Amino acid sequence: MSSVWNEPRAKGLATSTAPAVDVVWGTAFELVLGLRMLVDHEEDPGSYSVGPRWFDEARASLDAETLDAIERYSGGQEILFGYLLALAADTPAPHDAAAFLATLAGTSPRALRRLLLGHRLETYRGDVSRETIAAAADRDDEAAALLLDGSAGWQRAAYEHVLSLAAGDAKRFLDAACRGWYDAVLHPDEQATARVLRRSARAARALAGRLGSEELIDTLTRGIRYAPEPGIRRILLVPHVVSRPWSIFTESEGTKIVCYGVAETHVTGDAPPDPLVAAYKALGDETRLRILRRLAEGPAGLQELTELLGLAKSTVHGHLLVLRTGGLVVAAVGKSTGYGLRRETLAESAALLDTYLDAEETEER
Numbered sequence: 001m002s003s004v005w006n007e008p009r010a011k012g013l014a015t016s017t018a019p020a021v022d023v024v025w026g027t028a029f030e031l032v033l034g035l036r037m038l039v040d041h042e043e044d045p046g047s048y049s050v051g052p053r054w055f056d057e058a059r060a061s062l063d064a065e066t067l068d069a070i071e072r073y074s075g076g077q078e079i080l081f082g083y084l085l086a087l088a089a090d091t092p093a094p095h096d097a098a099a100f101l102a103t104l105a106g107t108s109p110r111a112l113r114r115l116l117l118g119h120r121l122e123t124y125r126g127d128v129s130r131e132t133i134a135a136a137a138d139r140d141d142e143a144a145a146l147l148l149d150g151s152a153g154w155q156r157a158a159y160e161h162v163l164s165l166a167a168g169d170a171k172r173f174l175d176a177a178c179r180g181w182y183d184a185v186l187h188p189d190e191q192a193t194a195r196v197l198r199r200s201a202r203a204a205r206a207l208a209g210r211l212g213s214e215e216l217i218d219t220l221t222r223g224i225r226y227a228p229e230p231g232i233r234r235i236l237l238v239p240h241v242v243s244r245p246w247s248i249f250t251e252s253e254g255t256k257i258v259c260y261g262v263a264e265t266h267v268t269g270d271a272p273p274d275p276l277v278a279a280y281k282a283l284g285d286e287t288r289l290r291i292l293r294r295l296a297e298g299p300a301g302l303q304e305l306t307e308l309l310g311l312a313k314s315t316v317h318g319h320l321l322v323l324r325t326g327g328l329v330v331a332a333v334g335k336s337t338g339y340g341l342r343r344e345t346l347a348e349s350a351a352l353l354d355t356y357l358d359a360e361e362t363e364e365r
Contacts, residue, residue, distance in 0.1 A: 019228050019256070021213050023237045025201035026095025027190050028088040028103075029259060033243045034058070035181055036081035039074045047318045049244045049261070058185050066180025073173035075161035079154070085259065086120050086252035089236055097182050097190065104178060109167035113137040116162045116170070117147060118155065122231045122251045126150050136163070193241050200239035200262040208237075220260040221247040222278070223324040223342065225332045232256045241267065245278075245325045282326030287311070288319050292328060295341040302338065 037048065038058060045052040059067070074080045087107065091099040107115075114137045118125055125133070128150040135143035144163055151159055162170065186193075208216055213235055217226045220237060224247055228235065233254040240248070244261025251257060264277070282288055287309060294300055294308060306316045320339060323329040330342050 018213055019232055020234045021208055021216065021237065022234065023201050023204045023208060023239075024089070024093075024095055025194075025197040025239050026088070026091065026093075026099070027097045027186060027194055027197070028091045028095045028100035029085060029238050029240055030190075030193055030197075030242050031097045031100055031178060031182055031186050032081055032084045032088050033240050033248065033259065034185060035070065035074075035177065036078045036248075037243055039070065039076050039081065040078040041076065042078075042314060043246075044314060044318050047321055048246065049264070050242065061184040062180060063184070066177060066184065069173045069176035069180065073165075073170060073177050075158070077158035077161055079158045080116055080162065082248065082250055083116055083118070083120075085238075085248070085250045085257050086115065089238075089252055089255070089257055096194070097186055101175075101178060101182065104175060107171075109171040110137065112171050112174070113162065113167040117159055118151070120252050122253055122256075123229045124152070124155075124251055126152060137167075196241055196262055196266050197239050199266045203263070203266070204237055204239065217258060217260075218330070221258070222261075222327060223330045225330055226256075226258070228256065245321065278322075278326040279328060280326075282323045282328050285319070285322075288323055291316075291319060291323060292341060295329065295339060299332075299338070299340040305339070 038055065045055045048054070062070075087103060088095065088100055091103045093099075114120075114134060117133050117137050118128070119130055119133045119137070128147055132143050132146050132150075136147040148156055148159060148163075165173075204216075204220055207219060211219065214225065214227060216237070217224060217235070222245065226249075231254055232251075234256070236252075236255050236257045238257060238259045239262045240259045241262055243259070244264075246261060248259040249256065290309065291305060294305065300308075302313065302317060302320070305320070306313045309316055320329060320331070324331055324339075328342055330340050332338050332340065
């Protein structure tokens, strides 16, 4: 499990009152997500649309001071950048990287320390109270022990790292990491990235006028079914370019932040329909066909599929991402048997292919 989910692993039941849904976009989120990717060693770099070369080029463009700041701030724990999505959501419009850097500059070391220990989480805090987290941030040893004991397995190492740092040092390292990343990696292409994000956000807002929140999230994330949990009053949908096709979930108190990968057509312009390309890519692999055959018998969880295939869990996870992006598999949040087959995609993909080919023939005439 991850604080910022690459695949859905939430808990809780749907609330009786539907939460409000908002769509925002901005390069503040790109800054945070790019840094999160860089230190995330669990996922295969090849699972990202940008590919392994992006990671090599990003590291090569950073100076030694920035690389050192990234490592000393995060300790290699990606959630310590993922939690900063809450801070990105706090930035004033247009939610750009400059606004994020200003917001970070105005955040006190104490407030940052609380954020990094999960103070603003809603459902991901488990049974740990915000009062306990605040006391732990203020170096209360008893509260720190309670926080660590009550944290999830995917949180503990990150919290231990935060507690090992002086609050002022963490703030200093983070500021250097973000400014160095912005100057070397994000800024050169920021305007082009912003245009892609704006197009995607407009499309999402149009969909939001026609779909309920659960169907909207399913559509934008390409197959994640999320039922709002108790305490979640708002869903903030955020398009991103850098981490596509992954969907990243986190929280800021009563707001669930859902960062979804933009459609490739918003990046490339004139291209075959995204669902068509993704579906046929998903089918072109023996391992993924074996997964589909198993799911044809009924839903299954990641652990079961890993044992069936005899592969590393991260490898199977990557195959499931490709299948979900292709619309062939749906991932249900909060269920141990979290993956199911979406049979209707096969017929839809065939129809899309016919339409695309007909369009090509028409242009040739």
